[in-house]
Structures are given as structure tokens and as C-alpha cells.
Amino acid sequence: MDRPLRVAIVGAGPSGLYAADALASQDDVPVTVDVIDRLPTPFGLVRYGVAPDHLSIRSVRDKLDAIFDRPGVRFLGNVEVGTDLTWAQMEQFYDAIILAYGASRDRELQIPGEDLEGSIAATDFVNWYTGHPDMDPDEFTDLLARARSVAVIGVGNVAVDVTRVLSKSPGEIEHTDMPQHVFDALRASSVREVHLIGRRGPAQANWTTKELRELGELSECGIVVDGGAEVDDPASASAIASDKATARNVAVIAEWLERSVADQPRMIHVHFRSRPVEIRGDGRVQELVLERTIIDAEGRATGTGETSTLPVDVVIRSVGYRGLPLDDVPFDGSRHVIPNDEGRVLGDGGPIPGLYVTGWIKRGPSGIIGTNKKCAVQTVSGLLADAQAGLLGAAGGATAAAVDAALTGWQVVDHDGWRRIDEAERALGARAGRDRTTVHTREDLLAASR
Numbered sequence: 106m107d108r109p110l111r112v113a114i115v116g117a118g119p120s121g122l123y124a125a126d127a128l129a130s131q132d133d134v135p136v137t138v139d140v141i142d143r144l145p146t147p148f149g150l151v152r153y154g155v156a157p158d159h160l161s162i163r164s165v166r167d168k169l170d171a172i173f174d175r176p177g178v179r180f181l182g183n184v185e186v187g188t189d190l191t192w193a194q195m196e197q198f199y200d201a202i203i204l205a206y207g208a209s210r211d212r213e214l215q216i217p218g219e220d221l222e223g224s225i226a227a228t229d230f231v232n233w234y235t236g237h238p239d240m241d242p243d244e245f246t247d248l249l250a251r252a253r254s255v256a257v258i259g260v261g262n263v264a265v266d267v268t269r270v271l272s273k274s275p276g277e278i279e280h281t282d283m284p285q286h287v288f289d290a291l292r293a294s295s296v297r298e299v300h301l302i303g304r305r306g307p308a309q310a311n312w313t314t315k316e317l318r319e320l321g322e323l324s325e326c327g328i329v330v331d332g333g334a335e336v337d338d339p340a341s342a343s344a345i346a347s348d349k350a351t352a353r354n355v356a357v358i359a360e361w362l363e364r365s366v367a368d369q370p371r372m373i374h375v376h377f378r379s380r381p382v383e384i385r386g387d388g389r390v391q392e393l394v395l396e397r398t399i400i401d402a403e404g405r406a407t408g409t410g411e412t413s414t415l416p417v418d419v420v421i422r423s424v425g426y427r428g429l430p431l432d433d434v435p436f437d438g439s440r441h442v443i444p445n446d447e448g449r450v451l452g453d454g455g456p457i458p459g460l461y462v463t464g465w466i467k468r469g470p471s472g473i474i475g476t477n478k479k480c481a482v483q484t485v486s487g488l489l490a491d492a493q494a495g496l497l498g499a500a501g502g503a504t505a506a507a508v509d510a511a512l513t514g515w516q517v518v519d520h521d522g523w524r525r526i527d528e529a530e531r532a533l534g535a536r537a538g539r540d541r542t543t544v545h546t547r548e549d550l551l552a553a554s555r
């Protein structure tokens with residue numbers, strides 16, 4: 106081909122940006138890269154997932170931001186693929202497309218009462234406290250002002266984040282980049298008890314030790330383990346013996362079991378071997394019914410039929426994220442991912458030339474931010490091999506001008522636009538003595554980008 110290969114990356118989260126980096130840092134195949142995101146801001150879940158009080162992890166965005174400085178890499182923010190750019194246009198404008206659009210929806214518990222007012226998805230709560238533009242700023246203000254007791258269902262890092270955000274004192278979140286309305290709602294919150302609930306035991310939980318330990322170190326909050334923490338069954342014993350991280354987590358729980366219950370204004374209660382079977386209430390959540398479980402030889406939870414009732418005002422479901430299909434693109438509806446072979450998207454007849462996938466929509470919602478780098482490098486290796494084998498470049502007339510023409514009249518946020526949003530957020534934060542305060546409405550983000 107006598108012109109650079111034109112690659113589109115759908116999604117400016119870590120996996121999309123690591124893919125852009127891998128493409129821009131090789132010179133075997135000349136490329137230009139458009140990183141397209143439906144939001145006016147890049148960084149995906151690093152901005153709208155990673156907890157605002159984890160400043161050092163959130164600062165990964167500075168490293169990701171530098172990728173836009175590489176020659177040939179453009180940011181096209183506020184452009185939704187499938188809507189603002191149709192799939193037919195994408196195929197016409199680009200020689201290769203890498204899907205990196207993440208897994209943005211929650212999984213459901215599928216128990217009665219899940220639709221009651223006050224039963225909410227962790228995805229929504231996280232979107233709210235990180236200032237996602239899709240979220241109504243007032244969505245949880247009233248709920249937090251009247252709720253005293255919250256159940257968080259799930260024993261992964263997202264459940265731990267949500268529990269911590271609800272349990273911190275106002276002084277402990279003051280330095281974060283949360284939007285102002287979130288500070289105000291959390292400051293006015295009447296939540297005093299958070300129940301963290303897991304179906305299985307401490308040896309089967311998915312959290313990382315550092316995050317877990319932090320729950321026991323909050324300044325105005327005590328922690329107590331309310332039962333089910335025994336690890337003497339064969340599956341737990343074997344998990345502890347074979348995995349150091351599991352052993353460390355179990356040791357943290359054992360240390361909490363030893364603690365005397367301190368008199369603190371806020372409390373976290375951890376319940377293991379407790380499976381939610383029903384949410385009850387008269388129009389809104391009033392209680393959560395839990396069934397005791399036992400752990401079988403494979404480490405799975407089985408119900409015992411013995412139930413108990415926990416009075417709560419809010420239930421937050423944190424049992425995983427799942428990807429959504431994109432029209433005209435193959436999708437595995439049982440695993441909620443795009444079927445692929447090492448990043449090459451698989452159609453009925455095998456790999457589809459020019460179509461690739463990376464990140465959470467490739468492998469499901471697992472791993473840390475860094476996992477996406479290895480994942481993106483694998484995908485890009487396949488793409489470059491296909492380019493060198495002459496399989497790409499059928500979209501003969503693909504030019505940057507064609508994309509720009511298709512988006513005429515649309516407010517695209519480019520990298521300079523993002524920089525202006527960045528400056529506006531820093532200026533807003535400085536007024537309150539913080540590094541940054543997140544601007545949260547799409548309208549204000551677009552205004553700041555201009």
C-alpha cells in the first residue's frame with residue numbers, strides 16, 4: 106500500500122490506548138490511528154471506575170495521556186460508534202478496526218425484589234460518584250440522606266470500593282476529584298452501617314489484599330465479621346495452601362475476627378456464606394433475605410435452606426460487569442464478549458480480516474489496568490501480521506478527510522479539547538484546594554472543551 110494503514114480504535118480506555126501505543130511504537134507497518142470514544146473524555150474506567158480516593162492509580166491517566174502525543178494518533182471524543190458513525194461508515198473509512206469498548210453494564214442477581222426502589226447496580230453508583238455524564242447528579246442524593254443501612258452484595262474489588270466510599274468520613278474524601286454534588290451528598294449521608302455480603306467464604310473472595318486491608322483502617326469506622334468466616338472445609342484449605350494472595354486475604358479477615366468491636370460512628374459488617382435470596386419492601390427496599398450456604402469440594406456455594414433477614418434501606422448489587430453487543434459485530438451472548446482468537450474477531454467462517462478486539466470486551470471484566478497492555482499487544486501483533494500478509498487495505502479510498510466530512514457539524518472533542526477540559530477541572534479543583542474537581546455533565550464538558 107502506498108499510504109499508511111488507517112486504524113480505528115473504538116474506546117479510549119486503557120486497552121484502546123495501549124493498542125494505540127503498540128501501533129504507534131513500531132515502524133514495520135506505517136499507520137495512522139483514530140481513537141474514538143462516545144464520551145468527551147478519554148481513559149474509560151480509569152476515569153469512571155477506579156475509585157476517586159485512589160489517587161495514585163487514577164494518575165495512570167497521565168501515562169495514558171502521553172500516548173496521544175505520538176505521531177499519527179488522534180482522539181475523536183464525543184463520537185459514538187454505531188450511532189454517530191455507523192458501522193458501514195467505519196468499514197468504509199478504515200482498513201482495520203480494533204474494538205476496545207469495554208464492559209459497561211451490571212450483572213443481575215435474578216432474585217425477587219431486585220426492581221424495588223433502593224436496589225441499585227454498583228455500575229450506576231460508581232458512575233455517579235465518579236461523575237459519569239450519563240448519570241443524573243441527583244440520582245442518589247435523597248437515598249443517601251435517608252438511608253441508614255446499606256447492603257453491598259459481592260466480594261470483589263468494586264464491592265470493596267463502594268463499601269469504602271460509603272464508609273469514609275467527609276475528611277477522608279475531601280482531597281479527591283469527585284464532583285462537588287457527590288461531596289455534598291456523601292457529607293450529608295446518613296449511612297452508618299454497610300453490610301458486605303459474600304455467597305462463599307474468605308478463601309473464595311476475589312479482592313486484592315491491599316484494598317481489603319484498607320477497609321479495616323478507616324478513621325471513623327469499625328469493622329466486624331458477622332459470620333461464615335471459617336476456612337476449615339477442604340476447598341478453602343486447598344485454596345489457602347495453593348495461593349499466597351488468598352492466604353493473605355484470609356489472614357486479614359482472621360485479624361478482624363480478633364478485634365474487639367470498637368465504638369465508632371460508622372460500622373462495616375462482613376457476612377460470608379450468605380446468599381441473597383430475596384429483597385423485600387413495600388415499594389422500596391426494607392430488608393434483605395439471606396440464605397446460609399456451605400462450600401462444596403469444588404469451592405462452590407450450596408444453599409442450606411436456613412434463612413435470616415437483614416433490615417436495610419439500600420441494596421447495591423456488585424456481582425460483575427458485562428459487555429454489550431455492537432450492531433453487525435459478532436457477539437457471544439453467554440460470555441458477554443466478542444468471540445476472538447487472540448484478538449482476531451471470529452465470524453461464522455473464522456477470523457474476519459480487519460476486525461480485532463482487546464480489553465474487557467475481548468476477555469471479560471477481569472485483571473488490573475496493566476493486564477490490558479499485554480492483551481492489546483497480542484491483538485496488535487495479529488493486526489500487524491495480517492497487514493504484512495496483505496490481508497488489510499481493501500477500503501482503498503480511506504482518508505482522514507472522509508471521517509472529518511462524515512462528522513461535519515458534530516461536536517468532536519479532539520486531544521486539544523480534552524486538554525482544555527483537563528485545565529478547567531484543575532482550575533475548578535484549585536478553588537476548593539484540591540488538585541482537580543470532575544466536571545460531570547456532557548454539556549459542561551463540551552463547553553469546557555471549546
Ligand SMILES: Cc1cc2nc3c(=O)[nH]c(=O)nc-3n(C[C@H](O)[C@H](O)[C@H](O)COP(=O)(O)OP(=O)(O)OC[C@H]3O[C@@H](n4cnc5c(N)ncnc54)[C@H](O)[C@@H]3O)c2cc1C
Binds near residue numbers: 116185266426464
Ligand atoms: C469500579 C471499577 C474500579 C476499578 N478499579 C481498578 C483499580 O483500582 N486498579 C486497576 O488496576 N483496575 C481497576 N479496574 C479495572 C480497569 O478499570 C479495567 O481493567 C480497564 O478499564 C478495562 O479497560 P477497557 O479499555 O477494556 O475498558 P474501559 O476502561 O471500559 O474503556 C472502554 C471505553 O469505550 C468507550 N465506548 C463504549 N462504547 C462505545 C462506542 N459505541 N463508541 C465509542 N466508544 C465507546 C467507553 O466510553 C470507554 O471510554 C476497575 C474497574 C471498575 C469497574
